[in-house]
Amino acid sequence: MKKNRWKMAVPSYGIFTLCALIWLLPIFTAFVKSFQINGLGNYKYVLTYEKISYFRVVFNSMLIAVSSAVIVTIITTLAAFAFSKMKFSGGKVLYGAVLACLAVPVAAVTSPLFATIKNFGLLDKHLGVIVPLVAFNAPMMLLMIKNYFDTIPDELLESARIDGANSFRIWYEFMIPLSIPIIANVLVLTFIYSWNDYLVPLLVMRSEENYTVTLAAQYFVSSTYQSPADVARIYAVMMLLTFPSIIVYLFSQKFLVGGITSGSVKG
């Protein structure tokens, strides 16, 4: 067995390294060039920029991403419990209808979405971004959690029920603890998708103090000519803006890799 693994070692590492170089190059370039000309001064420039406060921007994204992640996790674990473990008329149809939403791009329904947000008075408010993000991310998370719940044997539930527990207690004390891996995964994924979203904040947020990381990134990039000093500053902006999500990503490595696949892989 061991010989088999190592037979391909040299070409494997060759390919790995080549791909790693290609994949690291853009970020590495941005990182190195962010120190050009003015060195750390570039970073200082961004952090003290008057019209947009870096910390406020990160706070906005953080608030939105965490809220979305938590809300999505709660509503999908509740719903998945019903779809997976309960029989009720219309169950299959409703589940299919929610899954069908997976194919709906936010971009295709921008006008009604914008009008709705406006009518509820949520323009330029964090909640106005959180609600659509929850709505559009929930179907995929529901799919993942329901598939996971399906693998929990019904017999285990039976014994809990016989002991007299009502469904909520079963959900809370039984399904949730058994599903920690997938729940962690849903939390992290929803966080990342919400943090990275551009279109919803673009539609909803109006004032600079409510900009998210994704909007702020665009604010600094313009199509007019940029001097090398400008470019270095822009790289510094990008490094600062992407830093939080990379930290979250590296920190959550364990949860992420296993989980994405459990919902989507059938073959």
Place this chain on the structure above:
Amino acid sequence: MNKLGKKNNWTAYLYILPLMIFSFALIYYCIICTIGTSFTDWNGMSKEMNFVGLKNYTKMVHDKTFWTAVVNNIIFFFGTVFVQAAVGFLLAVLLKNRLPGSNIFKAIYFMPIAMATSIITAIFKIIMDPTNGTLNAFLRAAGLKIFAVSWLGDQRFALLSVIIVNIFQWMGFSMIIYYASLMSLPDDVYEAAKIDGAGFWKTTLSVTLPMLKGTTNVLVILGIVGSLKTFDIVKLLTGGGPGRSSTVMNTYLYEKAFKDFNAGGAASIGVAILIIAVIMSFLQIRFGKED
């Protein structure tokens, strides 16, 4: 076997209620509004909205830009999904051997997914700058001057550049999906396939790949859905230009809604996208059932 006792468990409705309110209600309301708006001349702002029947649709069908966008979506799909899957598959197969350091490599390939498209496009815009960008500087230094084109400013290359950036961002996803499937294959099946001493490529292409047909299917479906959803990367990298060379349906729709104030026309494109998505889903359900 009744899962939780009662035959028609009404408490289930309570459990799905939050999801229904947040997701189902909002999304279906938007879909219905979009369908309805597509039959009007609404501009997105005023209270005035007149029924115009199929006018938006006839205009759309005769609109050259619309068809350019559709074609671009198709090109985008083929350009991204298959390259991402091919590279991802190769890497996954090699990573399956779990050589030391594999985890680091995996993390590197997957990291772009954790970075916002908004930031990746901003970085690539600078890298792909024709005169000062690192990419062309590198090509010139490597003696490949003819490749040092205007990646984002030339009609012939804009869509290609978008595809390249997308592959950069999403290859890791295909890789992870293939990797997980490979890891779930029973070891003896995998090893038995290698026994007859066939070379790496033969084994991989004629044994491993067919074993993962289901996974490939999933990636194709996700790819179709994903390409129909493409918006951020095009808008941020090229804005749909130069001209219309990289316009996709979603960016054209957005433009119609918020630049031309033609919410009716935008809605008809939205409906077209939804119809395509529905057709694709049906096709997948019919043809994907083999596994």
